[in-house]
Amino acid sequence: MSTNKFTEGRLAQAALDRRTFVRGAVATALLAPLGGSLASCAVPSGGGGEETAAGEMTADNPFGLVEDSDVEAVIFNGGYGFDYVEFAAEQANGQFPDVTFEVSPSTQIAQELQPRFVGGNPPDLVDNSGAGSIGFNTIADQLEELDDVFEAPNYEGTTIADTLYPSVKDPGTYNGRFVALNYVMTVYAVWYSASLFDQNGWTAPATWQEAIDLGAEAERAGKKLFVWGKEAATYYQTMALDSAIKEGGDEVRLALENLEPNAWSHDAMQGVLEALHEIVQKGYFVPGGAGTQFTAAQARWSNDQDALLYPSGGWIENEMKDATANDFQMTGFPTPTVSDSPTLPYEAIRAGAGEPFIVPSEAANPAGGKEILRAMLSAEAATNFSETRLAPTIVRGIVPEDGFGSTALVSQTSMLDAAGENIFNYQFVDYYGMNADQLVVWNAFLSGDMDVKGITDGLQKISDDIAADDSVEKIEVS
Amino acid sequence: MSGTSHPAAPGGVVPPVATPRPGNAPGPGRRRRRRRISFDRASFFAVALLLPLTVYVIFVISPFAQALYFSMTDWSGFTADMAFVGLDNFARLLGDDKFMRAALNSALLAVIVPTVTIVLAIGVATMVTVGGSTTGGVRGVRGAGFYRVISFFPYCVPAIVIGLVWAQVYDPSRGLLNGVLTGIGLDGMTDFPWLGDSRTAMGASMFVIIWSFVGFYTVLFVAAIKGVPGEIYEAARLDGAGRFRTAISITVPLIRDNVRTAWIYLGIAAIDSFVYMQAMNPGGGPGYSTFVISQDLYQTAFSKGQFGYATAMGVVLALVTLLFAGAVFLVDRITGGRDDVRGHA
Numbered sequence: 001m002s003t004n005k006f007t008e009g010r011l012a013q014a015a016l017d018r019r020t021f022v023r024g025a026v027a028t029a030l031l032a033p034l035g036g037s038l039a040s041c042a043v044p045s046g047g048g049g050e051e052t053a054a055g056e057m058t059a060d061n062p063f064g065l066v067e068d069s070d071v072e073a074v075i076f077n078g079g080y081g082f083d084y085v086e087f088a089a090e091q092a093n094g095q096f097p098d099v100t101f102e103v104s105p106s107t108q109i110a111q112e113l114q115p116r117f118v119g120g121n122p123p124d125l126v127d128n129s130g131a132g133s134i135g136f137n138t139i140a141d142q143l144e145e146l147d148d149v150f151e152a153p154n155y156e157g158t159t160i161a162d163t164l165y166p167s168v169k170d171p172g173t174y175n176g177r178f179v180a181l182n183y184v185m186t187v188y189a190v191w192y193s194a195s196l197f198d199q200n201g202w203t204a205p206a207t208w209q210e211a212i213d214l215g216a217e218a219e220r221a222g223k224k225l226f227v228w229g230k231e232a233a234t235y236y237q238t239m240a241l242d243s244a245i246k247e248g249g250d251e252v253r254l255a256l257e258n259l260e261p262n263a264w265s266h267d268a269m270q271g272v273l274e275a276l277h278e279i280v281q282k283g284y285f286v287p288g289g290a291g292t293q294f295t296a297a298q299a300r301w302s303n304d305q306d307a308l309l310y311p312s313g314g315w316i317e318n319e320m321k322d323a324t325a326n327d328f329q330m331t332g333f334p335t336p337t338v339s340d341s342p343t344l345p346y347e348a349i350r351a352g353a354g355e356p357f358i359v360p361s362e363a364a365n366p367a368g369g370k371e372i373l374r375a376m377l378s379a380e381a382a383t384n385f386s387e388t389r390l391a392p393t394i395v396r397g398i399v400p401e402d403g404f405g406s407t408a409l410v411s412q413t414s415m416l417d418a419a420g421e422n423i424f425n426y427q428f429v430d431y432y433g434m435n436a437d438q439l440v441v442w443n444a445f446l447s448g449d450m451d452v453k454g455i456t457d458g459l460q461k462i463s464d465d466i467a468a469d470d471s472v473e474k475i476e477v478s
Numbered sequence: 479m480s481g482t483s484h485p486a487a488p489g490g491v492v493p494p495v496a497t498p499r500p501g502n503a504p505g506p507g508r509r510r511r512r513r514r515i516s517f518d519r520a521s522f523f524a525v526a527l528l529l530p531l532t533v534y535v536i537f538v539i540s541p542f543a544q545a546l547y548f549s550m551t552d553w554s555g556f557t558a559d560m561a562f563v564g565l566d567n568f569a570r571l572l573g574d575d576k577f578m579r580a581a582l583n584s585a586l587l588a589v590i591v592p593t594v595t596i597v598l599a600i601g602v603a604t605m606v607t608v609g610g611s612t613t614g615g616v617r618g619v620r621g622a623g624f625y626r627v628i629s630f631f632p633y634c635v636p637a638i639v640i641g642l643v644w645a646q647v648y649d650p651s652r653g654l655l656n657g658v659l660t661g662i663g664l665d666g667m668t669d670f671p672w673l674g675d676s677r678t679a680m681g682a683s684m685f686v687i688i689w690s691f692v693g694f695y696t697v698l699f700v701a702a703i704k705g706v707p708g709e710i711y712e713a714a715r716l717d718g719a720g721r722f723r724t725a726i727s728i729t730v731p732l733i734r735d736n737v738r739t740a741w742i743y744l745g746i747a748a749i750d751s752f753v754y755m756q757a758m759n760p761g762g763g764p765g766y767s768t769f770v771i772s773q774d775l776y777q778t779a780f781s782k783g784q785f786g787y788a789t790a791m792g793v794v795l796a797l798v799t800l801l802f803a804g805a806v807f808l809v810d811r812i813t814g815g816r817d818d819v820r821g822h823a
Contacts, residue, residue, distance in 0.1 A: 288650025290674025
């Protein structure tokens with residue numbers, strides 16, 4: 001403000017006017033876009049993404065990817081990392097030098113992408129995995145069907161469908177539409193240290209009675225049979241389900257998947273739960289799992305060797321890479337059975353494709369998303385994945401005899417081979433997002449606070465509540 | 479642009495918020511002009527009132543209104559489509575055992591966490607300001623500055639870090655706590671899962687929340703106590719009041735406005751508690767004993783894809799919070815608190 005006394009009043013006035021004018025202008029400038037955003041807050045009317053015009057489809061370009069277009073992929077950055085997709089994107093870039101591929105990581109898929117789905121501009125490819133993944137019952141009908149990816153030739157010229165394990169479409173098919181391409185072949189088994197078992201003359205138990213006997217052996221050696229962590233208590237549910245399905249066959253699986261009443265009370269399931277309850281009661285679990293972070297619990301098995309066995313998917317070796325004792329020789333075996341004569345043979349295993357990749361229908365460049373998938377399913381990128389992540393992909397014949405030096409990878413492929421046709425899978429837990437509720441029940445059961453009836457009722461209630469909820473879209477499994 | 483100029487107010491009466499005056503001596507003519515709606519005044523109102531109001535409406539009121547609307551729809555959260563379902567979501571909440579359990583836990587937190595935190599914070603604040611030696615001037619205990627600083631430390635650590643660190647401290651076999659307890663001969667504590675036992679999980683979680691807040695509220699109360707004239711404490715001491723009596727009869731009544739504010743802030747933080755609970759027991763704890771409304775909301779929205787229902791939970795959470803604040807004001811009023819600024823002693 002001026003201090004010139006002569007013109008003080010006027011000047012003040014003028015300054016004020018100028019100032020108010022400027023402020024007014026600023027206000028208008030601020031208000032204009034705000035007013036616009038008020039109208040379109042939170043729920044825009046959809047269809048915002050700019051569609052890239054489809055290019056010509058040729059043998060080399062099966063999805064009609066347009067030159068000079070941009071492709072965006074958002075990849076769950078979990079146990080497998082996300083750079084294997086970057087590797088595949090580089091391969092795709094080799095085929096399409098003028099296309100820009102962008103691969104970005106995320107650990108919270110649902111939170112990060114929810115506004116983009118609502119806004120109608122989701123990325124072209126998403127790895128919808130991890131604890132923060134989007135439930136498939138919510139988005140299945142907003143996704144592209146991916147059958148044409150399997151019908152396309154890979155970069156070696158072979159039709160992709162001919163290079164894959166059987167029934168890999170199943171886990172990504174919802175109400176008859178194949179919308180999620182599950183990339184990683186996951187084998188569910190019980191894992192142990194082959195070197196430790198050799199030293200003590202122990203063998204992997206084939207039935208629950210043998211497992212209980214092994215628990216007594218472990219106790220004599222000052223060890224426990226099992227260990228669990230609070231976020232992973234339901235790994236024991238997976239093991240129980242697998243064992244019950246082997247004992248009772250498909251009827252057990254279908255009853256559970258279709259949320260039927262009393263599905264958890266089936267004799268086969270009860271047999272497994274009773275065996276587990278006995279193991280808990282005998283104190284063959286490392287105590288305090290309900291208060292232990294799960295990787296810390298897993299380290300007590302893989303590093304400290306306080307427990308002999310751990311049920312998990314094939315990702316366990318990669319996950320515990322930095323916390324595994326030297327010469328551990330991690331090896332898997334099929335889940336023990338209830339009786340000597342189960343409906344499915346002992347060798348039967350749960351195996352299924354995991355890590356679902358999706359291409360949203362409203363994405364700007366769906367052809368680009370599919371092109372990355374095509375690159376991932378070609379030999380070079382698939383080999384890169386198996387070699388660096390020590391896990392099989394859905395592409396057959398990629399893992400060599402020595403499993404890139406990994407005993408766990410070798411045992412996964414040999415279990416797959418031994419099982420032959422007796423491979424099964426189920427997804428009701430993930431599909432309906434039941435895991436969070438089931439964790440609470442399983443933590444209580446494994447802590448010894450709940451008997452067989454308690455856990456049966458608890459799990460049945462979770463299934464019943466979903467079955468009774470009309471707002472949840474059901475999938476019929478047969 | 480106040481027309482009359484205030485003399486320096488000696489009686490503790492605070493003048494109305496002073497706005498800078500353009501020019502330093504407004505004449506009588508200016509006084510009259512003030513009443514006309516000039517461009518000046520209109521633009522001033524536009525800038526000083528309308529703009530903030532607009533921003534407030536856009537960023538505060540409209541999300542509230544939208545949330546209220548979403549809570550009455552079956553929105554999945556991943557499309558732009560939704561159907562209006564009226565109050566169905568709220569009716570469903572009443573029959574939802576898990577939500578009711580979460581609401582109960584949140585209520586428990588709202589009662590216990592602020593009470594314990596404030597009692598502890600007042601205790602520490604008293605000791606470091608007026609609880610020192612009873613001879614000589616009124617002062618804090620020896621090393622008061624040191625205690626004040628270390629009590630503030632936890633507040634400098636982000637809540638998520640606090641949650642993760644304490645989850646490790648509580649680890650049954652490798653945790654610091656059981657290590658110390660078994661080390662001093664309490665063998666019953668071997669492998670005891672503090673966060674995995676339904677009897678202790680809530681208590682252990684509350685302890686962490688309180689631990690993280692005490693320092694900050696200590697500093698707040700220290701500042702309030704410093705505003706109380708030292709003569710009052712000297713007079714109380716001459717009358718023979720001990721430390722406890724002084725704290726109860728002198729300190730607390732004189733800083734009750736601060737206590738009330740602290741109670742409301744703490745209550746809001748405790749009703750939420752999301753970060754702590756998610757870090758220590760992401761699944762809701764044994765038998766849902768540490769499951770809070772905000773976790774239920776998060777699970778329902780993001781892993782179950784039921785944003786409409788989750789928003790209804792959010793609306794209830796907001797109402798509970800408002801009710802809590804209202805209850806604190808009511809209790810304060812009933813027990814003799816006042817809103818107006820009148821000298822305290």
